[in-house]
Amino acid sequence: xxxxxxxxxxxxxxxxxxxxxxxxxxxxxxxxxxxxxxxxxxxxxxxxxxxxxxxxxxxxxxxxxxxx
Numbered sequence: 001x002x003x004x005x006x007x008x009x010x011x012x013x014x015x016x017x018x019x020x021x022x023x024x025x026x027x028x029x030x031x032x033x034x035x036x037x038x039x040x041x042x043x044x045x046x047x048x049x050x051x052x053x054x055x056x057x058x059x060x061x062x063x064x065x066x067x068x
Contacts, residue, residue: 001052001056001063001064002049002052002055002056002060002062002063003062003063006055006060006062006063007049007051007052010051010055011036011040011051014032014036015033015036015037018030018032018033018036019033039051053065
């Protein structure tokens with residue numbers, strides 16, 4: 001499990017980066033923005049966050065694998 005602030009920071013960076021890439025590189029990058037937004041919405045209902053699992057598995061500081 002990761003602190004909410006870490007997940008929010010990653011989501012914010014991903015969204016801003018994909019909007020910038022969609023504006024200046026290729027509009028298909030907006031699909032990544034939609035993907036991040038969809039994951040934020042689904043995680044608010046299910047308490048499952050794919051990014052949280054990835055960060056915990058690679059040993060990101062402040063994240064740990066949730067016991068099942």
